[in-house]
Amino acid sequence: MTSHLRAAPDRDRFTDETERFRRELLAHCYRMVGSAHDAEDLVQETYLRAWRSYSGFEGRASIRSWLYKIATNVCLRAMEPRPIRVLPSGLAGPYDGPDRAPSPTEPGEVSWLEPLPDRWIAPPADDPAAVVVARESVRLALVASLQHLPARQRAILILREVLAFSAAETAEILDTTTAAVKSGLQRARARMDTLAPEPAELLEPTDQRARALLDGYIAAFERSDAGLLEQVLRADATLEATPFRDWQSGRPMCIHILDTYVLGAPGDWRMIATTANGQPAAVVYHRNANGEFRADGAVVLSPTPTGISSVIKFHDPALVARFGFPEVFAH
Numbered sequence: 270m271t272s273h274l275r276a277a278p279d280r281d282r283f284t285d286e287t288e289r290f291r292r293e294l295l296a297h298c299y300r301m302v303g304s305a306h307d308a309e310d311l312v313q314e315t316y317l318r319a320w321r322s323y324s325g326f327e328g329r330a331s332i333r334s335w336l337y338k339i340a341t342n343v344c345l346r347a348m349e350p351r352p353i354r355v356l357p358s359g360l361a362g363p364y365d366g367p368d369r370a371p372s373p374t375e376p377g378e379v380s381w382l383e384p385l386p387d388r389w390i391a392p393p394a395d396d397p398a399a400v401v402v403a404r405e406s407v408r409l410a411l412v413a414s415l416q417h418l419p420a421r422q423r424a425i426l427i428l429r430e431v432l433a434f435s436a437a438e439t440a441e442i443l444d445t446t447t448a449a450v451k452s453g454l455q456r457a458r459a460r461m462d463t464l465a466p467e468p469a470e471l472l473e474p475t476d477q478r479a480r481a482l483l484d485g486y487i488a489a490f491e492r493s494d495a496g497l498l499e500q501v502l503r504a505d506a507t508l509e510a511t512p513f514r515d516w517q518s519g520r521p522m523c524i525h526i527l528d529t530y531v532l533g534a535p536g537d538w539r540m541i542a543t544t545a546n547g548q549p550a551a552v553v554y555h556r557n558a559n560g561e562f563r564a565d566g567a568v569v570l571s572p573t574p575t576g577i578s579s580v581i582k583f584h585d586p587a588l589v590a591r592f593g594f595p596e597v598f599a600h
Contacts, residue, residue: 271466283323286332287316294340296390296407300427303354303382303416305389305591311347315340330441334434338442341424351415354382356409356516356581357509362549363518370530371513381511382413384569384583386592387474387544404473404547406431409569409581410545414464418457424566425450426457448458472572474544479572483549485543486570486577490538490553495528503576510582539598545569552589553582554598564589 294315295600298308299561318339326335338360356397360379385407405411416424429450439450472479482501489497499520508523517523532538539562540551549567554562564586571579 279323280320287305287319289337290336291316291512292390292509296385297337297340298344299390299407300412300431301341301423302351303412303492305383305385307347308385311340311343314343325403328439333566334438334442336374337361337428337432337434341428343444345424348420352380354380355416356382356413357511357514357549358507358515358516359413359417363507363522364515367527368525371510371526372517373512374514376512379512379514381583382409382416383585384409384545384550384567384581384588385412386594387547393577407546408471408548409546410571410579414461420459422453422457425453426461428463429454432434439456450459470573471548471578472574474547474549476572479549480542482572483551483570486568486580487538487540487542487551490532490540491536493532493535493537495524495532497525498527501577502574502580503578506577507579508582509580510586513584514568540568541594541598543567543592543594545592548572552592552594554589564594564596 291312295312298311298315299305302308302311313441319336322339326332330338359382370444370521385544387404390407395517415427418426424443425439428434428442434442436447436450436454440447443450472482474480485497485501488494489501489558502520502523504520505518506523507516507518515525537556539554539556541554543550543552545567546569548569549572550567552567553565555565556562566582566584566586567583567588568580570577570581
């Protein structure tokens with residue numbers, strides 16, 4: 270009983286000092302591993318480890334950098350036995366073979382990148398600068414590119430360039446030297462230059478033009494209207510969908526695949542607008558043989574002033590609940 274009473278104030282103080290960092294730690298773990306589900310588990314592990322060692326925390330570093338040290342090393346250990354998570358465009362170039370319906374990869378053949386609901390990591394609305402940084406640092410193209418870096422280079426790049434830790438702080442977090450951090454950052458930057466596409470001028474999800482493009486994309490699916498897709502997609506648009514290896518480049522090819530193999534009849538699809546990875550998104554429902562609209566997955570768009578530059582569809586019904594929506598769409 271005495272031990273319990275003595276521990277209670279420590280637990281309260283621990284919560285007061287650490288809980289405010291949970292959302293940004295979740296974003297950090299997501300950037301590291303490319304999976305929202307895994308990131309949740311890794312943050313839980315981070316807090317368990319932090320609590321167990323809290324009595325020995327001496328305050329030589331800030332509580333924030335101490336937590337990032339634990340979280341980063343939890344991620345590095347978790348990544349050792351796992352293949353990297355990718356999007357179809359990270360496997361090969363766009364499909365240019367004979368016309369055929371896309372076929373999915375075998376279960377477990379590829380580890381796919383997952384989208385991250387914005388509501389999981391949203392900073393306070395009264396901090397506009399933090400909101401913009403949070404959005405830009407989890408955009409799908411960036412997170413997908415990060416996955417191709419060696420794990421420690423990935424950690425160095427994120428800690429230095431996303432989270433703005435100094436070289437000395439990063440070295441302390443990773444138990445290495447400042448020289449090793451500077452060298453790792455140089456190599457990571459060089460690799461990212463070869464991986465990352467030219468940054469598109471993406472519209473913020475709150476921009477009315479972005480919302481209009483999302484609304485147009487949703488309407489195209491719900492009405493099975495390929496003409497509407499013509500209006501919202503850029504000429505150089507790309508289309509990717511997990512778990513399919515093939516992906517398409519160019520508006521004509523994207524529309525052909527969607528119109529021929531996906532759109533179906535008017536009323537087959539329902540979508541609800543949301544945001545993911547700092548981008549406009551929608552959860553997706555498909556009508557089954559009983560007329561029910563069942564969870565199908567999520568789609569994330571890259572809106573620009575001249576139209577949608579990329580569409581990435583994630584075929585995973587569990588994502589709908591992860592975004593906070595019901596499994597069955599009530600219409």
